[in-house]
Amino acid sequence: MLDPRIPFKNRYFAGVLAFLLPGAGHVYQGRYFKGILCGVCVLVTFFYGMALGSWSVVYWKKDPTNFLNPYYAQVFVGLPALPSLVQARRYESRTNVDEMSISGPINASFHGSLRMHDRAAGPADGFVIGQIELRPGSRPTEGRVVQGTFTGTLDKKEITLKLEGIPKLGKAVSADPYREIEVDVVDNAEPPQVIGRLRGEIPRRFLDRFEAPPDERYYLDLHGKLGKFHELAMTFTMIAGLLNILVILDAVEGPAYGYGDGGEQDPKASASGDRADKTVPPAQPPPDPTKK
Amino acid sequence: MESFGLLAAGTHASWYLLPLALTVSLVYSATRFEHPPQILRRSARLFVTILVSMAALFAVLFLLSWNL
Numbered sequence: 001m002l003d004p005r006i007p008f009k010n011r012y013f014a015g016v017l018a019f020l021l022p023g024a025g026h027v028y029q030g031r032y033f034k035g036i037l038c039g040v041c042v043l044v045t046f047f048y049g050m051a052l053g054s055w056s057v058v059y060w061k062k063d064p065t066n067f068l069n070p071y072y073a074q075v076f077v078g079l080p081a082l083p084s085l086v087q088a089r090r091y092e093s094r095t096n097v098d099e100m101s102i103s104g105p106i107n108a109s110f111h112g113s114l115r116m117h118d119r120a121a122g123p124a125d126g127f128v129i130g131q132i133e134l135r136p137g138s139r140p141t142e143g144r145v146v147q148g149t150f151t152g153t154l155d156k157k158e159i160t161l162k163l164e165g166i167p168k169l170g171k172a173v174s175a176d177p178y179r180e181i182e183v184d185v186v187d188n189a190e191p192p193q194v195i196g197r198l199r200g201e202i203p204r205r206f207l208d209r210f211e212a213p214p215d216e217r218y219y220l221d222l223h224g225k226l227g228k229f230h231e232l233a234m235t236f237t238m239i240a241g242l243l244n245i246l247v248i249l250d251a252v253e254g255p256a257y258g259y260g261d262g263g264e265q266d267p268k269a270s271a272s273g274d275r276a277d278k279t280v281p282p283a284q285p286p287p288d289p290t291k292k
Numbered sequence: 293m294e295s296f297g298l299l300a301a302g303t304h305a306s307w308y309l310l311p312l313a314l315t316v317s318l319v320y321s322a323t324r325f326e327h328p329p330q331i332l333r334r335s336a337r338l339f340v341t342i343l344v345s346m347a348a349l350f351a352v353l354f355l356l357s358w359n360l
Binding site (some may be wrong): 038228232254255 | 305308311312315324325326327331345349
């Protein structure tokens with residue numbers, strides 16, 4: 001039975017709000033203290049877990065062999081976890097594959113390695129870091145290619161490389177914060193001759209990696225880096241979801257032990273025979289609908 | 293933000309029990325009672341109970357693994 005002192009309003013709507021945003025159902029009902037308390041606790045636990053797991057522990061990946069998918073608990077945090085469903089569809093889309101062309105210009109920071117085909121033709125092999133700039137182009141013999149430059153350092157020495165050819169880009173949507181890219185290094189002749197290969201990573205767009213499923217390689221890499229903290233991060237996000245189930249039930253049905261004047265007893269009051277909790281206002285009878 | 297996880301990985305995992313036990317006891321108590329002072333009082337009691345229970349479990353495991 002619902003306690004008449006609690007303003008439930010439309011309690012099912014409050015339940016939906018509590019699911020979508022932890023604490024919002026209580027705020028809608030005017031139960032601000034509980035709303036803010038539960039909202040802050042659930043959301044802080046959830047996002048702390050995500051940060052602890054390098055923002056890669058909340059995702060939906062269909063796995064028929066695993067009936068204990070962590071997302072079954074994480075999803076109850078509501079809106080903060082729901083983008084996983086959209087990202088899973090994008091990740092599993094047929095268009096999310098390695099690409100051999102670019103649709104628009106790329107201007108991004110880059111780190112990776114340079115491997116020269118002919119050592120005499122240019123700089124030595126080594127680790128490069130800097131800025132890569134690519135734009136779509138075309139050549140009569142190869143059709144659609146990319147053209148651009150790399151400006152940065154090769155083993156701490158300033159270097160500028162001319163890039164041209166058919167690139168190789170990793171899939172667009174994945175949890176890995178970096179996207180693989182490969183492109184040929186060419187000389188200044190006309191037509192240009194391939195003298196080496198630049199291979200490395202550029203930052204992936206936030207919307208392409210937030211709550212997206214990880215590739216096997218990145219998943220193992222993350223496990224290697226974080227160790228047991230990967231499981232700990234997963235646990236934080238799962239507990240946040242499970243706690244929000246309690247919050248949703250509280251918004252719909254009210255507190256499990258009632259308003260508080262029937263459960264806890266003051267020891268002094270118990271000794272004197274008074275069993276009610278004096279800190280809680282006494283119960284009022286529900287309003288009689290026949291009286292106006 | 294990616295480095296946050298690596299930074300946190302330097303902390304002993306047991307310390308994560310404190311914020312986790314705090315949030316669990318606060319939200320659990322908030323869904324058991326309605327009156328704010330009672331929520332806070334009961335969550336403080338639950339928090340201490342969780343910590344004492346975990347400490348007792350730790351002590352038992354520590355003794356069982358003595359000289360292993």
